[in-house]
Amino acid sequence: MTNTKRKWFIYSLVGIGIILISLLAYCIYLYQVINDSRTSEMDTTKTQLLEQTSYVDIHSIESFHGTNSYHVLEAMNDAGEDKLVFYPLEGEQRQLTVFDMEDMLSKNTLIETWQSSCGSCKLVNVTPALVEGEAYWEITYHDNENNYVMNYHSITDGSLQEQFKYPKMFY
Structure with missing residues (x-):
């Protein structure tokens, strides 16, 4: 058995x-x-x-x-x-x-500016974006509260145009 x-x-x-x-x-x-x-x-x-x-x-x-x-x-x-x-x-x-x-803000300049304003944030990606015919730099990162954040900056001068924050749902 x-x-x-x-x-x-x-x-x-x-x-x-x-x-x-x-x-x-x-x-x-x-x-x-x-x-x-x-x-x-x-x-x-x-x-x-x-x-x-x-x-x-x-x-x-x-x-x-x-x-x-x-x-x-x-x-x-x-x-x-x-x-x-x-x-x-x-x-x-x-x-x-x-x-x-040559009319655009460089990706490196944008990253340096972003890092100086958000020193404790963790960068995920920076990519060019096209939304409704307008070009932006899309910066995705995790902020100090661990939110997933998507910033859309003007591709010419780097000014913040729009921001989306997604809170972490599961710990």
């Missing part, structure tokens, strides 16, 4: 182990597929922009998801001017929204 219980216990452990390993392998596979899809879309955007416009070099590309989703590119045109390009991800006719980078 004891031998039967032991076999049942061993078979159960082996079965649970196989299920857990299979689940882990599936999660890793799913992560890779999703990540490859995300980065291949960025490569497609980069290729289309270089082939169909006067841009000759793309320095960086990232995503912004607001009411509409955009790929945000820092690019140089054939005249040697650095531009910030918002490439919409939806729609048949994709109208680019372009800003001159």
